[in-house]
Amino acid sequence: MNYVAAENLTKSYGIKVLFENISFNINEGDKIAIVAKNGSGKSTLLKILMGKEIADSGNVIINKDIQVVLFDQEIDFDSNLTVDEFMMTLDSAPIAALKNYHKSLHSTDNDFIEKALAEMEVHKAWDLENEMKQILSQLKITNLDAKMGTLSGGQIKRVALAKLLTETRAEHRHTLLIMDEPTNHLDVEMVEWLENYLNKAKITLLLVTHDRYFLDSVCDIIWEMEDKNLYFHNGSYATYLENKMIREDNTNATIDKANNLYRKELEWMRRQPKARTTKSKSRIDAFYETEKVAKTDTRKQGLELDFEMKRLGNKILELKNIDKSFGDKVLFKDFSYQFQRGEKIGIVGKNGAGKSTLLNIIQGFEKADKGEIETGETISFGYFSQKGLTYKEDERVIDFIKEIAEFYPLANGKSLSASQFLRLFLFDDQSQYSPISKLSGGEKRRLHLMYILYQNPNFLIFDEPTNDLDLPTLTVLENFLQMFQGSLIIVSHDRYFMDRIVDHILAFEGDGKIKDFVGNFSEYREAKSREESLEKNTVQKQEAVKENTSAPTQAQNSTKKKKLSFKEQRELELIEKEMPELEAQRGKILDQLNNEADYEKISKLSADLETVSEKLETHEMRWLELQEILGEA
CATH class of the missing domain: 1.20.5 (Single alpha-helices involved in coiled-coils or other helix-helix interfaces)
Known part of the structure; x- marks a missing residue:
């Protein structure tokens, strides 16, 4: 079944063309990852599919029988709603049935109760609430009464992710799930759970992610957006890299041929008289086409450079018997570690375990409750945090970097200009002279990263550097860090990134315990x-x-409690609520009968008594059956 068909889509912002005449199809069961440099138009393409943006030209046809749902970086929510209330704002028939069922628990209208129960059956909503709570629990959201406005940015994104997954579960129809960086703000356990969930779910998926292990686990098709085009790759991330390399080699071979021809044709052009024949005119046109190909810049400047790092002394950094707690929560206790020159350490652990706190203590931003920190005199920290850049709105990228220095020193005595260094980190000439305010969120993160590295520190500290960075930038960063001769600490949930870079792990395992492990993640x-x-x-x-x-007996085993289904549990709650009300109603009728002399009123009260007594008896019998299931009868 075809979900989406797009033909000849083009989108520009001002003079910048994001993509031009791209066409594609999305079919049922496809699990697609989009790979591209930040600013190439990934998010714009997703918004066009959602109807939030309009292409300059081309057509998008979305099958009328499918629903399209988006997990975006920007979350809309009412800060006064509780988590539970926010989850129940889903616009779907099963959620509506669940809402009515909750209302029916406080109603005495039998028709409304029966209708609510029937809706729960029709929309298969009995297990939906349980599944919703399980998803929230897996994403470490346990307080459903918390106001959305009191949650951290990461918690809000996890609640929004839970809502999205619940929506795809609630709607029993064809769904195209679009996810933009879903693993940001998730720890490793959450990411692995999400991998398993998406693998088991019968959904069609279009995904933007920088997490390469997650990409390989979930997707089997990769779309590459580059140079305004869209390229298609079937298979793993490694297959995509191989295909990309072959394509670039072929393109570069074509350019080499064009360069040879260009030199010959340029010589001919210079010898030509001003008065030219028709025959020479066609050759001149061909010359300009050859010139265009010959001057195509496809080769990305590599990072095979010998950087001149600031000298590291014998003393690097030593932590001695460090303690840190917040109230009753112990982050680490009696922790000691001596950092070595060139050591690349990864810090891992659950959110809130104390990883960022340790980084702050190392740099003197926070004080330890106890212990000593000795920092070498030659240490120059470079700290990449999650807070982002501070800049003037109209400041250009190139000027922002030149404020640090005009040149970056190399070990051979030479240097790179600020512009050349920017080019290493994928800022072309047009981007370099753009105002920082015009950059995409990912491009600003890339500039922030470059800003830290350009200061030439000898001890790098990275707190979640991979969030919002594209895969091309991550590859550049990984190559840089592999050659970096100084000391390095990385806090990251990106398993692929950690495996490529670190050779030592400090794992926050809870209750103040930090495990020292030699090896990668x-x-x-x-x-x-x-x-x-x-x-x-x-x-x-x-x-x-x-x-x-x-040695329990068979009789003991037979009385072992069994678990009620969600429907039976709800039924039991309703019965236990109604039985006292029926007993009170029955007692009231009996009192009226004892004090009534009118025959007609006695007849009516007797009929009412019979109805209430029968309903009470039915409830009592069913209550006994449910208790028997629980093993308490």
Whole structure:
């Protein structure tokens, strides 16, 4: 089934053309990742598919039988709503049925109650609320009564992600799920859970992500946006890189041929008299076409450079018996570590475990509760935080970098100009002379990163550097850091990035414990998994020994409690609410009968008594059945 058909789409902003005459199809079951440099038009393309932007030219046809849902970087919400209320603002029939069912629990209108129960059956909504809470729990959102306005930016994005996943679960129809950087603000456990969820879900997916392990796990088609074009790759991220390299090699071979021809034709052009024949006119036209190809700049300047880093002394950085707590929460206790020259350390752990706090203590932004910090005299920190750049609205990119220095020193005595260094980090000439305020969010992150590196520090500290960076920029950054001779600390949830860069892990494992592990991130995860598996096996063996010694009888096992289904649990709650009300109603009728002498009124009250008594008896019988299921009868 075809979901989306796009033909010859073109979109520009001013003189900048994002993409030109691109065409594509999205079919049922496709799981597609979009890879592109920031500012290439990824987010714009997603907005065109959502109807939030209009292409300059071309057509987009979306199948009328599908729904399109978007997880965006910008979240709209009412800050006064609780998390639970925000989740229930979903516009879908199953959610509407669930809302009516909740209302029916406080109603005495039997018709409304029966209608609400029927809607729950029709829309298969009995398990929806449980699943919604499970998704929120997996994303570490447990307080459903918290106001949206009190949540952190990361928590708001996780609630919005839970709402989106609930929406795709609630709608039992064809869905195209569009996700723009869904793994930002998720820790590793959340990312792995989301991978499994999307793999199992029967959905069609269009995804923008910088997380290459996540991309490989979830998607099997890659769309590459580059130089205003759209290229298609079937397979893994490695396949995409291989295809891209082959295409660029072929393009460069064509350019080399054009350069050779251009030199010959240029010589001919210079020898030509002013009065030219028709025959020479066609050759002149061909010359200009050849010139255009010959001057195409496709080769990206590499990072095979010998950078001159500021000298590191013998003393780098040493932490001695550091303690830090917030109230009753212990972040780390009696932690000591001596950093070495050239050491590349990754810091991992759940959100809120204390990773950023440790970075702040190292740099003197916060004080430890206890302990000493000794920093070498030659240390020059370069800190890439999540706060973003501070700049003047009308300041140009090139001027912003030149404020630090005109040139970046190389070890061979030469240097790179500010413009050349910008080009290394994928800022072309047009971007360099653009106001910073006109850059996309990802481009600003890239400039912030470059700003830190251009200051030539010898101790780099990166707090979630990969958020909002595109894959081409990440590749450049990884190449830079692999050659970096100074010390490096990285806090990141990007498993691929950590595996490429770090050789040592400090893992925040909770309760103030920081584990020192030599190896990359995947090696740490494997060791952690083996450790957890061993602990689980030990617990199971201990439980098995207990069971054998206690030897429960068959009768004891038969009375073991069973779990009610969601529908039965709701039914039990409703019965337990209505039974006291029916008993009170029955008692009131009996009092009226005892004091009534009119025959007609006695007849009516007797009929009412019979109806109420029958309903009460039915409720009592059903209550006993449900209690029997629980094993309490």
